[in-house]
Amino acid sequence: xxxxxxxxxxxKTTDEGxxxxxxxxxxxxxxxxxxQRFDIETLKAITGYPGPDGDGVMANGAIFNSEGQLQQTxxxxxxxxxxxxxxxxxxLWIHFTPxxxxxxxxxxxxxxxxxxxxxx
Numbered sequence: 001x002x003x004x005x006x007x008x009x010x011x012k013t014t015d016e017g018x019x020x021x022x023x024x025x026x027x028x029x030x031x032x033x034x035x036q037r038f039d040i041e042t043l044k045a046i047t048g049y050p051g052p053d054g055d056g057v058m059a060n061g062a063i064f065n066s067e068g069q070l071q072q073t074x075x076x077x078x079x080x081x082x083x084x085x086x087x088x089x090x091x092l093w094i095h096f097t098p099x100x101x102x103x104x105x106x107x108x109x110x111x112x113x114x115x116x117x118x119x120x
Contacts, residue, residue: 017058024049024061040086040093047082048095048110056108066106078106090117 028046032038049063050056056066056078065079082095095110 020059020061021063021065024051024063028063040084040089040091043084043086044093044110044112047084048112050108054108056106064108064110066108079110080106082110082112084112090119092117 025046028049032042036042047063049061050066051058051060051062053060056062056064058065058067064082067078078097080097084093085091086093092115093112094115095112097106
């Protein structure tokens with residue numbers, strides 16, 4: 001999650017959209033069967049979750065938020081990066097969303113790309 005509420009950041013913990021995102025995050029992790037390994041595909045599915053309606057709206061529980069460009073001219077309210085690392089294999093997967101034209105809609109799901117690890 002790109003949301004790290006710290007003491008004093010009251011809006012982070014009281015904002016309804018953030019609450020819905022955190023509920024989705026907890027529910028998706030809780031839905032993984034006990035003992036199942038969290039592989040990179042499971043992590044991609046969780047971090048790329050566009051919400052129960054598939055619309056990417058944070059207030060609807062989207063973890064991967066895609067609503068920023070609908071009303072604004074910047075992607076400030078959209079997920080512009082998502083980075084995953086599998087610590088068991090040291091695989092790094094990224095998704096970056098470039099700034100888009102006004103009134104364009106960001107991606108509803110991330111397009112992760114594996115980054116070659118120069119160490120291995």
